[in-house]
Structures are given as structure tokens and as C-alpha cells.
Amino acid sequence: MKYLPIFLDFSNKLVVIFGAGSVGKRKMLYFMGKAKIRIISESIPSDFKQMANHRVEIIVATINEHNFHRFLQDAFLVIPATNDPSLNEKIAKEAQRMGKLVNLTTSAGEVLLPSLISKDNFSIAISTHGMSPGLSKLLRIKLEECIPKNFDLMVKLITELRNYIKMEISDQKEREKLLWEIMNDAHMWELLDQSYEEAERYAFKRLKNGDRKSGNFP
Numbered sequence: 001m002k003y004l005p006i007f008l009d010f011s012n013k014l015v016v017i018f019g020a021g022s023v024g025k026r027k028m029l030y031f032m033g034k035a036k037i038r039i040i041s042e043s044i045p046s047d048f049k050q051m052a053n054h055r056v057e058i059i060v061a062t063i064n065e066h067n068f069h070r071f072l073q074d075a076f077l078v079i080p081a082t083n084d085p086s087l088n089e090k091i092a093k094e095a096q097r098m099g100k101l102v103n104l105t106t107s108a109g110e111v112l113l114p115s116l117i118s119k120d121n122f123s124i125a126i127s128t129h130g131m132s133p134g135l136s137k138l139l140r141i142k143l144e145e146c147i148p149k150n151f152d153l154m155v156k157l158i159t160e161l162r163n164y165i166k167m168e169i170s171d172q173k174e175r176e177k178l179l180w181e182i183m184n185d186a187h188m189w190e191l192l193d194q195s196y197e198e199a200e201r202y203a204f205k206r207l208k209n210g211d212r213k214s215g216n217f218p
Helices: 022-031 046-050 085-097 133-146 151-168 172-183 186-194 196-212
Strands: 014-018 036-041 056-060 077-080 115-118 123-126
Touching: 014 022, 014 085, 022 036, 022 046, 077 085, 115 133, 123 133, 151 172, 151 186, 151 196, 172 196, 186 196
Parallel strands: 014 036, 014 077, 036 056
Antiparallel strands: 115 123
């Protein structure tokens, strides 16, 4: 496998998309709210214009091999998505020459955009390495059916507990053991379905009772 899965903070990164067709729109929605976006197209659909804000810049311009270079400045990721394959290839090559990351829309390039399961406290990225986006989508749907509805709350709770026991328990293996037991406690999951506060109280009680044996808690 030549691809390495990695999560990047795009909040201050600029994504430049050439083209405002169905592909360009899909790419824009992928990054909406997560990155700064610049869209360049000769024709801009009305629904695109409605999404324009201080983080989404829309430029109406004819794109050709003589002028696309000026739109690449400050780009972190470039997505050539015009209806001209030859122009897309030239944009991609120039962007790469300038040291920009490039996501191709017709083949697997150096950057792939995975199918995402994205919640408040966790994300799962799925990819078939560009070979079958449809299968990536199918796998995402299947996985979403398997993930407990309260999993997002469990992530929140475990993060809270983890921060707490870091200050109370010096032994890393002991911390891992306690958290693992809580994550695998069926009653804990049942409580999360009913009330986060009840689950939180139960978890802290388990932590303190479990650690009192080692004398770390007063």
C-alpha cells in the first residue's frame, strides 16, 4: 500500500478547486466548514453563490492554460475539476511543480479523499485507494450501521476520564487497564443511552474504587 492514512488540520489551509460542476460541488462540500476554499469557474451555479462567505471565495473567470497559474498562489491543496481533461492535467502538473498537493478527480493521484464517518468526537476514514469509490461508500454505510449510537458520547467520557487519571495515576499500564475495563463495561453503555451524567458518575466511581486498592486516591 503506497498510501498513508493521516488526519490533517485544514482550518487554516486553502483548497483551490477549478470547476463548478457536479464534481467541483462535491469537493467543495467535502471541505465546507473545515478549510478555506477558492472556487474558480467560468460559470457559477446559483447554489454555489449562496454558499459564499468569508471562508469560501468564488471567482468567476475563464480558465485556460495561460491564466490558471495566478489562482494557485497560497494553495495547500489543488483540485482540477474542469470539464477539460487536458487542462486539468496541466493544472495538476504545474501545482505539483509549485509544491502543492493535488487531488485528481478521474484517477488515483498523490492525495485521495476518503469516504468519511464524521461525528463530534471521532472520525473514520475509508478508502479503496481510488479503485472503487462506490465500495468505499458501501463500506461506510455498513460501518455506520455497526457503530453504537452512543459511541460519540463514550469518546467524550473516556477523554474526560483519561485527563483525570493522568493526574491521579502515574502508572501508564494501570491507567490503560482501568479505561479498558470501563470501555468494556456493558452497564456503562446502557447508562450512556439514558444519561451522560449518570454514566459519568458511575465511571468516576469505578475509577476511584478500582484505584483505591493501590492507594493512589485519598
